[in-house]
Amino acid sequence: MAKTSQVNRDNLRRELIAKHSKRRAELRAKLRDQNASIDVNLEAQKAFAKLPRNSCPTRKNNRCALTGRSKAYYNKFGISRIALRELALRGQLPGVRKSSW
Numbered sequence: 001m002a003k004t005s006q007v008n009r010d011n012l013r014r015e016l017i018a019k020h021s022k023r024r025a026e027l028r029a030k031l032r033d034q035n036a037s038i039d040v041n042l043e044a045q046k047a048f049a050k051l052p053r054n055s056c057p058t059r060k061n062n063r064c065a066l067t068g069r070s071k072a073y074y075n076k077f078g079i080s081r082i083a084l085r086e087l088a089l090r091g092q093l094p095g096v097r098k099s100s101w
Contacts, residue, residue, distance in 0.1 A: 002068030011063050013054045020055035024048075 030036060030044040053059065062073040064080035072081040077093070087095045 002063065002070065004068075006070070007063060007068040010063055013060050016052055016055040017057050017060060019052055021057075024051065027051075069093065 027044045027048050030042060031048075033040075055093075061070050062075070063070050064073060064083050065078045066083045068078060069080040069082065073079075074084055076082065077084055079087070084093070084096075085098075086094045088098055
């Protein structure tokens with residue numbers, strides 16, 4: 001089980017990302033505009049710097065919904081490999097079964 005503080009920190013990051021995503025998209029569009037002047041680009045960069053660091057989507061860490069484990073995360077299921085195996089062996093994941101040959 002992961003530390004509760006780590007899980008809470010990642011949950012706060014997700015909230016910040018959702019809160020500031022629209023503003024970040026607007027600023028990104030200004031920066032990518034080829035016809036924009038240098039002054040507009042500088043103001044957009046300053047506005048980016050004022051946004052919270054944790055509002056950047058790359059700072060988000062995917063975690064297992066059951067255990068909070070951050071490594072070996074499967075996007076398709078939203079859980080870690082260990083939790084995936086346990087649920088699959090118990091037959092609690094529809095359409096998934098342990099292979100044997």
